[in-house]
Amino acid sequence: MSPGGAAAAGHYALAAMKIVRRVLAALMMAGIAAAGIRVKGRGGTPPQHGGWRPLELPDRRAS
Numbered sequence: 001m002s003p004g005g006a007a008a009a010g011h012y013a014l015a016a017m018k019i020v021r022r023v024l025a026a027l028m029m030a031g032i033a034a035a036g037i038r039v040k041g042r043g044g045t046p047p048q049h050g051g052w053r054p055l056e057l058p059d060r061r062a063s
Helices: 003-040
Strands: none
Touching: none
């Protein structure tokens, strides 16, 4: 192996590690944002009015 080949391999390893670190950082930030939204959305009381009401259907019996 030539000396230049070892340097190039080291360069690619550093570049790959940089990409891995960026991906991990992006995943961590996304996880923190998702956790923040999830925690913020909790609490409160459910609505005390509204809901289902009976459906009035026309009488379909033919007389």
